[in-house]
Amino acid sequence: MEYISQECYDKLMEELRYMESVELPRVRDAIAEARDKGDLSENYEYRAAKREQARLLGRIRYKQRVLEFARVIDKSKIHSDTVGLLCKVTITNIGNGKQMTYTLTSTSEANLREGKLSIKSPIAQALLNKKVGDMVEVRVPAGKLTLRVDNIE
Structure with missing residues (x-):
């Protein structure tokens, strides 16, 4: 459990929504485009897009875990x-x-x-x-x- 401010909670939620709604579809489109180019064993764009997807999914899981265990502190108290x-x-x-x-x-x-x-x-x-x-x-x-x-x- 981690105590955070409301400002931090809102920022993390915004970053998570952006990664899920903008970055992840962009990476999935890049994977689909690279897959359409043919042979996957020699396709650098495909491997790079898959690495990017793995990195992005790791960041998303990390932020989800932080938010799951976060407790917002009321600064007035x-x-x-x-x-x-x-x-x-x-x-x-x-x-x-x-x-x-x-x-x-x-x-x-x-x-x-x-x-x-x-x-x-x-x-x-x-x-x-x-x-x-x-x-x-x-x-x-x-x-x-x-x-x-x-x-x-």
Whole structure:
């Protein structure tokens, strides 16, 4: 079971519908067209289309499984006194004085470029249940970080 936001749930549903209604028929048409060209044993287009179909069906099954076990969290019921899932937290790296803001999300919606940090990451795990002003030491691949929680929304 994975907890996700309503926004993530809607995005996953939209992606799944697009793959099933647009991409899958396109790939099936490509397979049929390649099959019509004759000998399948030496038909590169046919093999490529079949690989594409297998990849697409795998992605569809993955998204279906994520949605099947997903539980949508109501953001209005989240408390902002401690760090938790779907909280926006501002932290300062004590080592270099750099301030960063992240939203702790499920693995399905994690995207560092958008400031969405997976709840299963080492930094998020260390920040869980911390309050404003708390100091945290985290082991990351680059070494040890000391972080201070500045704000929780």
